[in-house]
Amino acid sequence: MATPYTPIQSSALSIAALAAMLTLGQSAQANEALAQKNNCLGCHAVATKLVGPAYKEVAAKYAGQVDAQARVMESIRNGSVGKWGELPMPPHSKISDADLKKLATWVLSAK
Numbered sequence: 221m222a223t224p225y226t227p228i229q230s231s232a233l234s235i236a237a238l239a240a241m242l243t244l245g246q247s248a249q250a251n252e253a254l255a256q257k258n259n260c261l262g263c264h265a266v267a268t269k270l271v272g273p274a275y276k277e278v279a280a281k282y283a284g285q286v287d288a289q290a291r292v293m294e295s296i297r298n299g300s301v302g303k304w305g306e307l308p309m310p311p312h313s314k315i316s317d318a319d320l321k322k323l324a325t326w327v328l329s330a331k
């Protein structure tokens with residue numbers, strides 16, 4: 221009896237799923253643009269080590285740590301040395317807290 225409605229329900233569901241995927245995709249792209257704008261990608265890539273560690277390695281290292289976002293924001297703002305190797309990351313003191321938060325969230329979600 222209910223079967224005539226099933227196709228309508230499932231297409232409504234997939235539209236919602238598509239909308240969610242688009243939103244996620246857009247914010248990931250916006251954060252990548254932010255990383256580009258701040259020259260992060262001159263030293264980092266998501267999947268490979270360049271001058272600095274690959275973002276997916278950073279995400280793996282901090283996975284499950286409650287204060288991960290705050291610690292990564294501090295590292296980006298104040299610079300970092302000795303956590304990943306000999307080379308230091310220079311400080312980025314001009315990036316706003318809101319942007320630091322977006323960058324940290326983006327890095328920590330890298331796969």
Ligand code: HEC
Nearest residue numbers: 258260263271272295300301302303304305307308309323
């Ligand atoms: C001049 C090259 C350079 C630039 C530019 C740079 N990084 Fe780094 N980054 C590094 C190096 C080298 C390390 C490893 C530092 C260490 O061993 O402690 C690092 C480490 C990191 C870490 C790991 C920190 C931790 O606490 O484990 C994150 C996250 C990060 N960078 C994000 C960024 C973001 C976001 C930007 C742009 C705003 C950026 N980096 C720009 C070279 C760079």
